[in-house]
Amino acid sequence: MIQVIQAQNITLAYLKQKFALHKSEDEQFFREWFDYIPEISELEKQYLDRVKNNYLNVLENAPLLEEAVKMVVLSPLLDLAGFYRHPFYITTEESLELSEAIIISNEVNTEETKEIIKGKIDVLVLQDQLWLLIIESKRSSFSLAKAIPQALTHMLANPQPEHPAYSLVINGEDFQFIKMIKQDKPMYALSDKFTLYRRKNELYKVLNILKNLGKVLS
Template sequence: MIQVIQAQNITLAYLKQKFALHKSEDEQFFREWFDYIPEISELEKQYLDRVKNNYLNVLENAPLLEEAVKMVVLSPLLDLAGFYGHPFYIATEESVEISEEIIIDDEDNSEETQEIIKGKIDVLVLQDKLWLLIIESKRSSFSLAKAIPQALTYMLANPQPDHPIYSLVMNGEDFQFMKLIKQDKPMYALSDRFTLYRRENELYKVVNILKKLGKVLI
Protein backbone atom coordinates (compact mmCIF):
# COMPACT_ATOMS: atom_id res chain seq x y z
CA MET A 1 0.00 0.00 0.00
CA ILE A 2 1.28 3.47 -0.89
CA GLN A 3 0.43 6.56 1.14
CA VAL A 4 1.33 10.02 -0.20
CA ILE A 5 2.02 12.80 2.29
CA GLN A 6 2.45 16.44 1.31
CA ALA A 7 5.61 18.03 2.71
CA GLN A 8 3.68 21.04 3.97
CA ASN A 9 1.80 18.71 6.36
CA ILE A 10 4.90 17.16 7.90
CA THR A 11 5.58 17.77 11.61
CA LEU A 12 8.78 17.70 13.64
CA ALA A 13 7.42 14.72 15.55
CA TYR A 14 7.03 12.78 12.28
CA LEU A 15 10.61 13.59 11.23
CA LYS A 16 11.96 12.50 14.60
CA GLN A 17 10.04 9.24 14.46
CA LYS A 18 10.62 8.29 10.83
CA PHE A 19 14.12 9.65 10.19
CA ALA A 20 15.62 9.81 13.71
CA LEU A 21 16.12 13.55 13.17
CA HIS A 22 17.36 15.34 16.26
CA LYS A 23 18.28 18.91 17.16
CA SER A 24 21.82 19.81 18.17
CA GLU A 25 22.23 21.91 21.31
CA ASP A 26 25.95 22.41 20.63
CA GLU A 27 26.67 26.06 19.78
CA GLN A 28 29.66 24.95 17.70
CA PHE A 29 27.47 22.89 15.36
CA PHE A 30 26.14 25.94 13.47
CA ARG A 31 28.68 28.73 13.89
CA GLU A 32 28.30 29.90 10.30
CA TRP A 33 25.39 32.21 11.10
CA PHE A 34 27.23 34.28 13.73
CA ASP A 35 30.98 33.69 13.42
CA TYR A 36 33.11 36.10 11.33
CA ILE A 37 30.19 37.61 9.47
CA PRO A 38 31.27 39.94 6.61
CA GLU A 39 30.13 43.57 6.68
CA ILE A 40 27.90 45.06 4.01
CA SER A 41 28.44 48.47 2.43
CA GLU A 42 26.55 51.67 3.19
CA LEU A 43 25.02 51.51 -0.28
CA GLU A 44 23.74 48.00 0.43
CA LYS A 45 22.31 49.20 3.75
CA GLN A 46 20.42 51.98 1.96
CA TYR A 47 19.03 49.45 -0.49
CA LEU A 48 17.93 47.15 2.33
CA ASP A 49 16.27 50.08 4.12
CA ARG A 50 14.24 50.58 0.96
CA VAL A 51 13.36 46.86 0.83
CA LYS A 52 12.15 47.01 4.44
CA ASN A 53 10.09 50.15 3.80
CA ASN A 54 8.62 48.67 0.62
CA TYR A 55 7.51 45.56 2.50
CA LEU A 56 5.96 47.48 5.39
CA ASN A 57 4.23 49.90 3.01
CA VAL A 58 2.73 47.12 0.91
CA LEU A 59 1.71 45.25 4.07
CA GLU A 60 -0.40 48.21 5.18
CA ASN A 61 -2.94 47.41 2.47
CA ALA A 62 -3.24 43.65 2.99
CA PRO A 63 -1.22 40.58 4.04
CA LEU A 64 1.28 39.62 1.36
CA LEU A 65 0.85 36.32 -0.45
CA GLU A 66 3.85 34.08 -1.00
CA GLU A 67 4.65 35.31 -4.51
CA ALA A 68 4.58 38.94 -3.35
CA VAL A 69 6.97 38.11 -0.49
CA LYS A 70 9.38 36.58 -3.01
CA MET A 71 9.17 39.62 -5.27
CA VAL A 72 9.39 42.37 -2.65
CA VAL A 73 11.84 40.82 -0.17
CA LEU A 74 13.47 37.57 -1.28
CA SER A 75 14.65 38.58 -4.74
CA PRO A 76 16.64 41.63 -3.49
CA LEU A 77 18.25 39.49 -0.78
CA LEU A 78 19.40 36.85 -3.27
CA ASP A 79 20.77 39.59 -5.52
CA LEU A 80 22.81 41.25 -2.78
CA ALA A 81 24.08 37.88 -1.56
CA GLY A 82 25.45 37.14 -5.05
CA PHE A 83 23.38 34.01 -5.68
CA TYR A 84 22.28 35.12 -9.13
CA GLY A 85 25.82 34.94 -10.51
CA HIS A 86 28.66 32.45 -11.01
CA PRO A 87 29.36 29.94 -9.48
CA PHE A 88 25.75 29.68 -8.25
CA TYR A 89 22.50 29.16 -10.03
CA ILE A 90 18.89 29.17 -8.92
CA ALA A 91 16.22 26.50 -9.36
CA THR A 92 12.59 27.20 -8.42
CA GLU A 93 9.70 24.87 -7.67
CA GLU A 94 12.11 21.93 -7.56
CA SER A 95 10.15 18.70 -7.02
CA VAL A 96 11.17 16.55 -4.04
CA GLU A 97 10.14 13.00 -3.19
CA ILE A 98 11.19 10.88 -0.20
CA SER A 99 10.14 7.26 0.24
CA GLU A 100 9.87 5.50 3.58
CA GLU A 101 8.94 1.82 3.88
CA ILE A 102 7.08 0.63 6.96
CA ILE A 103 6.29 -3.00 7.81
CA ILE A 104 3.23 -3.54 9.97
CA ASP A 105 3.09 -6.94 11.70
CA ASP A 106 0.07 -8.52 13.34
CA GLU A 107 -0.85 -12.07 14.28
CA ASP A 108 -2.37 -12.91 10.91
CA ASN A 109 -0.19 -11.22 8.34
CA SER A 110 2.57 -8.75 7.63
CA GLU A 111 1.74 -5.72 5.51
CA GLU A 112 4.29 -3.42 3.92
CA THR A 113 3.28 0.23 3.56
CA GLN A 114 5.28 2.75 1.59
CA GLU A 115 4.96 6.38 2.61
CA ILE A 116 5.98 8.90 -0.04
CA ILE A 117 6.55 12.53 0.92
CA LYS A 118 6.13 14.96 -1.97
CA GLY A 119 6.70 18.69 -2.21
CA LYS A 120 8.31 21.52 -4.15
CA ILE A 121 11.21 23.64 -2.96
CA ASP A 122 10.48 27.34 -3.46
CA VAL A 123 14.09 28.31 -4.22
CA LEU A 124 17.15 26.06 -4.38
CA VAL A 125 20.65 27.52 -4.70
CA LEU A 126 23.07 25.14 -6.40
CA GLN A 127 26.68 24.95 -7.51
CA ASP A 128 26.96 22.49 -10.37
CA LYS A 129 24.64 19.74 -9.04
CA LEU A 130 25.45 20.32 -5.37
CA TRP A 131 22.56 21.50 -3.22
CA LEU A 132 23.72 24.47 -1.15
CA LEU A 133 20.80 26.46 0.21
CA ILE A 134 17.06 25.76 0.40
CA ILE A 135 14.70 28.71 0.79
CA GLU A 136 11.12 28.23 1.91
CA SER A 137 9.10 31.43 1.53
CA LYS A 138 5.62 31.83 3.00
CA ARG A 139 2.89 34.47 2.98
CA SER A 140 3.24 37.20 5.61
CA SER A 141 0.60 35.72 7.92
CA PHE A 142 2.27 32.27 7.97
CA SER A 143 4.15 31.18 11.11
CA LEU A 144 7.76 30.08 10.66
CA ALA A 145 7.09 27.30 13.17
CA LYS A 146 5.00 25.62 10.47
CA ALA A 147 7.60 26.24 7.74
CA ILE A 148 10.52 24.70 9.65
CA PRO A 149 9.42 21.02 9.39
CA GLN A 150 8.71 21.48 5.68
CA ALA A 151 12.18 22.92 5.05
CA LEU A 152 13.80 20.17 7.12
CA THR A 153 11.98 17.59 5.00
CA TYR A 154 13.50 19.08 1.86
CA MET A 155 16.92 19.18 3.53
CA LEU A 156 16.65 15.46 4.29
CA ALA A 157 16.13 14.91 0.57
CA ASN A 158 19.58 16.35 -0.21
CA PRO A 159 21.09 13.92 -2.78
CA GLN A 160 24.62 14.60 -1.49
CA PRO A 161 24.37 13.40 2.14
CA ASP A 162 28.11 13.84 2.75
CA HIS A 163 27.73 17.62 2.51
CA PRO A 164 25.93 19.89 5.00
CA ILE A 165 22.81 21.62 3.70
CA TYR A 166 21.53 25.04 4.78
CA SER A 167 18.08 26.55 4.69
CA LEU A 168 16.35 29.90 5.14
CA VAL A 169 12.70 30.03 6.13
CA MET A 170 10.96 33.39 5.84
CA ASN A 171 7.58 35.05 5.59
CA GLY A 172 8.68 38.55 4.59
CA GLU A 173 9.02 39.90 8.11
CA ASP A 174 10.63 36.99 10.01
CA PHE A 175 13.73 35.05 8.97
CA GLN A 176 15.51 32.00 10.38
CA PHE A 177 18.42 29.88 9.14
CA MET A 178 18.98 26.15 9.60
CA LYS A 179 21.82 23.70 9.08
CA LEU A 180 21.45 19.95 8.67
CA ILE A 181 24.08 17.21 8.51
CA LYS A 182 23.05 13.67 7.56
CA GLN A 183 25.06 11.23 9.63
CA ASP A 184 23.96 7.94 11.18
CA LYS A 185 21.20 10.07 12.68
CA PRO A 186 20.56 13.39 10.90
CA MET A 187 21.14 16.46 13.06
CA TYR A 188 20.00 20.07 12.64
CA ALA A 189 20.30 23.42 14.38
CA LEU A 190 18.57 26.80 14.15
CA SER A 191 19.91 30.34 14.10
CA ASP A 192 18.33 33.17 16.04
CA ARG A 193 15.18 34.57 14.45
CA PHE A 194 15.40 37.95 12.73
CA THR A 195 12.45 40.28 12.25
CA LEU A 196 11.64 43.55 10.51
CA TYR A 197 9.71 44.75 13.56
CA ARG A 198 12.78 46.01 15.37
CA ARG A 199 14.23 49.50 15.15
CA GLU A 200 17.44 48.19 13.58
CA ASN A 201 17.00 46.82 10.09
CA GLU A 202 17.73 43.13 10.61
CA LEU A 203 17.85 42.55 6.86
CA TYR A 204 21.47 43.69 7.26
CA LYS A 205 22.13 40.56 9.34
CA VAL A 206 20.17 38.32 6.98
CA VAL A 207 22.22 39.44 3.98
CA ASN A 208 25.44 39.20 5.99
CA ILE A 209 24.64 35.57 6.81
CA LEU A 210 23.67 34.77 3.21
CA LYS A 211 27.00 36.20 2.05
CA LYS A 212 28.84 34.19 4.70
CA LEU A 213 27.10 31.00 3.61
CA GLY A 214 28.01 31.77 0.01
CA LYS A 215 31.69 31.93 0.99
CA VAL A 216 31.45 28.77 3.11
CA LEU A 217 29.70 26.84 0.35
CA ILE A 218 32.25 27.79 -2.32
Protein backbone atom coordinates in the same frame (compact mmCIF):
# COMPACT_ATOMS: atom_id res chain seq x y z
CA MET B 1 0.50 -0.25 0.29
CA ILE B 2 1.72 3.24 -0.61
CA GLN B 3 0.63 6.37 1.23
CA VAL B 4 1.43 9.80 -0.22
CA ILE B 5 1.93 12.70 2.20
CA GLN B 6 2.35 16.34 1.19
CA ALA B 7 5.45 18.03 2.61
CA GLN B 8 3.47 21.01 3.92
CA ASN B 9 1.57 18.63 6.24
CA ILE B 10 4.68 17.16 7.88
CA THR B 11 5.32 17.83 11.57
CA LEU B 12 8.51 17.78 13.62
CA ALA B 13 7.15 14.83 15.58
CA TYR B 14 6.75 12.85 12.34
CA LEU B 15 10.34 13.60 11.25
CA LYS B 16 11.71 12.62 14.65
CA GLN B 17 9.78 9.34 14.61
CA LYS B 18 10.35 8.30 11.00
CA PHE B 19 13.86 9.63 10.31
CA ALA B 20 15.38 9.86 13.81
CA LEU B 21 15.88 13.57 13.24
CA HIS B 22 17.09 15.40 16.32
CA LYS B 23 18.05 18.95 17.24
CA SER B 24 21.61 19.81 18.24
CA GLU B 25 22.06 21.82 21.43
CA ASP B 26 25.75 22.41 20.66
CA GLU B 27 26.33 26.10 19.89
CA GLN B 28 29.32 25.17 17.73
CA PHE B 29 27.23 22.96 15.44
CA PHE B 30 25.92 25.94 13.45
CA ARG B 31 28.64 28.59 13.63
CA GLU B 32 28.05 29.82 10.09
CA TRP B 33 25.25 32.17 11.12
CA PHE B 34 27.24 34.09 13.74
CA ASP B 35 30.98 33.48 13.21
CA TYR B 36 33.30 35.21 10.72
CA ILE B 37 30.41 37.17 9.24
CA PRO B 38 31.47 39.54 6.43
CA GLU B 39 30.53 43.21 6.64
CA ILE B 40 28.14 44.76 4.13
CA SER B 41 28.66 48.16 2.54
CA GLU B 42 26.83 51.40 3.26
CA LEU B 43 25.24 51.21 -0.19
CA GLU B 44 23.92 47.74 0.60
CA LYS B 45 22.53 49.01 3.91
CA GLN B 46 20.74 51.85 2.12
CA TYR B 47 19.26 49.39 -0.36
CA LEU B 48 18.10 47.09 2.46
CA ASP B 49 16.51 50.07 4.23
CA ARG B 50 14.51 50.65 1.08
CA VAL B 51 13.56 46.95 0.90
CA LYS B 52 12.32 47.08 4.50
CA ASN B 53 10.31 50.23 3.87
CA ASN B 54 8.86 48.80 0.67
CA TYR B 55 7.73 45.68 2.51
CA LEU B 56 6.14 47.55 5.40
CA ASN B 57 4.43 50.02 3.06
CA VAL B 58 2.98 47.27 0.88
CA LEU B 59 1.90 45.33 3.96
CA GLU B 60 -0.20 48.28 5.15
CA ASN B 61 -2.77 47.52 2.45
CA ALA B 62 -3.10 43.74 2.88
CA PRO B 63 -1.12 40.64 3.93
CA LEU B 64 1.42 39.71 1.27
CA LEU B 65 1.04 36.44 -0.59
CA GLU B 66 4.01 34.15 -1.13
CA GLU B 67 4.89 35.46 -4.60
CA ALA B 68 4.81 39.07 -3.36
CA VAL B 69 7.17 38.16 -0.50
CA LYS B 70 9.59 36.67 -3.03
CA MET B 71 9.41 39.75 -5.24
CA VAL B 72 9.63 42.47 -2.58
CA VAL B 73 12.07 40.93 -0.07
CA LEU B 74 13.67 37.68 -1.20
CA SER B 75 14.79 38.65 -4.71
CA PRO B 76 16.81 41.71 -3.54
CA LEU B 77 18.49 39.61 -0.85
CA LEU B 78 19.54 36.91 -3.34
CA ASP B 79 20.84 39.58 -5.71
CA LEU B 80 22.95 41.32 -3.05
CA ALA B 81 24.25 37.97 -1.77
CA GLY B 82 25.55 37.17 -5.27
CA PHE B 83 23.42 34.07 -5.82
CA TYR B 84 22.33 35.19 -9.29
CA ARG B 85 25.95 35.08 -10.47
CA HIS B 86 28.50 32.38 -11.28
CA PRO B 87 29.26 29.88 -9.76
CA PHE B 88 25.72 29.80 -8.36
CA TYR B 89 22.42 29.30 -10.10
CA ILE B 90 18.84 29.16 -8.94
CA THR B 91 15.89 26.91 -9.65
CA THR B 92 12.31 27.36 -8.46
CA GLU B 93 9.50 24.91 -7.73
CA GLU B 94 11.97 22.01 -7.59
CA SER B 95 10.04 18.75 -7.02
CA LEU B 96 11.18 16.35 -4.34
CA GLU B 97 10.24 12.91 -3.09
CA LEU B 98 11.21 11.33 0.20
CA SER B 99 10.15 7.81 1.14
CA GLU B 100 10.11 5.68 4.26
CA ALA B 101 9.19 2.00 4.40
CA ILE B 102 7.34 0.76 7.46
CA ILE B 103 7.00 -2.94 8.30
CA ILE B 104 3.78 -3.84 10.07
CA SER B 105 3.68 -7.35 11.55
CA ASN B 106 0.95 -9.26 13.34
CA GLU B 107 0.03 -12.88 13.93
CA VAL B 108 -1.65 -13.19 10.54
CA ASN B 109 0.76 -11.56 8.11
CA THR B 110 3.50 -9.01 7.56
CA GLU B 111 2.69 -5.93 5.48
CA GLU B 112 5.03 -3.28 4.18
CA THR B 113 3.64 0.25 3.99
CA LYS B 114 5.65 2.78 2.02
CA GLU B 115 5.07 6.41 2.89
CA ILE B 116 6.12 8.86 0.18
CA ILE B 117 6.47 12.54 0.98
CA LYS B 118 6.05 14.83 -2.00
CA GLY B 119 6.56 18.55 -2.23
CA LYS B 120 8.24 21.43 -4.03
CA ILE B 121 11.12 23.62 -2.95
CA ASP B 122 10.26 27.29 -3.49
CA VAL B 123 13.82 28.41 -4.31
CA LEU B 124 16.97 26.28 -4.50
CA VAL B 125 20.48 27.75 -4.82
CA LEU B 126 22.97 25.34 -6.40
CA GLN B 127 26.59 25.14 -7.46
CA ASP B 128 27.03 22.47 -10.12
CA GLN B 129 24.75 19.75 -8.70
CA LEU B 130 25.38 20.57 -5.06
CA TRP B 131 22.42 21.88 -3.10
CA LEU B 132 23.67 24.96 -1.29
CA LEU B 133 20.62 26.70 0.12
CA ILE B 134 16.95 25.72 0.30
CA ILE B 135 14.57 28.65 0.68
CA GLU B 136 11.04 28.18 1.96
CA SER B 137 8.99 31.32 1.31
CA LYS B 138 5.56 31.80 2.88
CA ARG B 139 2.87 34.49 2.90
CA SER B 140 3.28 37.26 5.48
CA SER B 141 0.63 35.87 7.83
CA PHE B 142 2.27 32.41 7.97
CA SER B 143 4.24 31.40 11.09
CA LEU B 144 7.82 30.26 10.58
CA ALA B 145 7.22 27.52 13.16
CA LYS B 146 4.92 25.86 10.63
CA ALA B 147 7.41 26.28 7.78
CA ILE B 148 10.40 24.75 9.59
CA PRO B 149 9.21 21.07 9.39
CA GLN B 150 8.61 21.51 5.65
CA ALA B 151 12.11 22.95 5.18
CA LEU B 152 13.62 20.09 7.19
CA THR B 153 11.77 17.60 4.98
CA HIS B 154 13.34 19.20 1.91
CA MET B 155 16.76 19.06 3.56
CA LEU B 156 16.36 15.34 4.28
CA ALA B 157 15.82 14.83 0.55
CA ASN B 158 19.21 16.38 -0.27
CA PRO B 159 20.84 13.98 -2.80
CA GLN B 160 24.34 14.78 -1.44
CA PRO B 161 24.05 13.60 2.19
CA GLU B 162 27.82 13.87 2.71
CA HIS B 163 27.52 17.68 2.60
CA PRO B 164 25.78 19.92 5.15
CA ALA B 165 22.43 21.34 4.02
CA TYR B 166 21.30 24.88 4.75
CA SER B 167 17.86 26.41 4.59
CA LEU B 168 16.25 29.81 5.03
CA VAL B 169 12.60 30.13 5.98
CA ILE B 170 11.00 33.50 5.35
CA ASN B 171 7.56 35.06 5.51
CA GLY B 172 8.67 38.56 4.55
CA GLU B 173 8.93 39.98 8.05
CA ASP B 174 10.62 37.04 9.85
CA PHE B 175 13.73 35.08 8.82
CA GLN B 176 15.42 32.00 10.26
CA PHE B 177 18.29 29.81 9.05
CA ILE B 178 18.63 26.03 9.50
CA LYS B 179 21.61 23.71 9.17
CA MET B 180 21.38 19.94 8.84
CA ILE B 181 24.02 17.21 8.76
CA LYS B 182 22.85 13.74 7.69
CA GLN B 183 24.85 11.18 9.62
CA ASP B 184 23.59 7.92 11.09
CA LYS B 185 20.91 10.07 12.65
CA PRO B 186 20.28 13.42 10.92
CA MET B 187 20.84 16.44 13.14
CA TYR B 188 19.79 20.09 12.72
CA ALA B 189 20.08 23.45 14.45
CA LEU B 190 18.38 26.83 14.10
CA SER B 191 19.77 30.35 14.02
CA ASP B 192 18.17 33.17 15.94
CA LYS B 193 15.03 34.54 14.33
CA PHE B 194 15.34 37.93 12.65
CA THR B 195 12.41 40.28 12.16
CA LEU B 196 11.68 43.56 10.41
CA TYR B 197 9.68 44.81 13.38
CA ARG B 198 12.72 45.90 15.37
CA ARG B 199 14.18 49.39 15.14
CA LYS B 200 17.46 48.20 13.67
CA ASN B 201 17.13 46.77 10.18
CA GLU B 202 17.78 43.05 10.67
CA LEU B 203 17.98 42.51 6.93
CA TYR B 204 21.61 43.58 7.41
CA LYS B 205 22.20 40.44 9.47
CA VAL B 206 20.25 38.23 7.06
CA LEU B 207 22.39 39.45 4.16
CA ASN B 208 25.56 38.99 6.26
CA ILE B 209 24.65 35.35 6.80
CA LEU B 210 23.68 34.73 3.18
CA LYS B 211 27.03 36.14 2.05
CA ASN B 212 28.88 34.01 4.59
CA LEU B 213 27.07 30.85 3.43
CA GLY B 214 27.95 31.68 -0.17
CA LYS B 215 31.59 32.11 0.85
CA VAL B 216 31.73 28.93 2.95
CA LEU B 217 29.96 26.76 0.39
CA SER B 218 31.81 27.97 -2.69
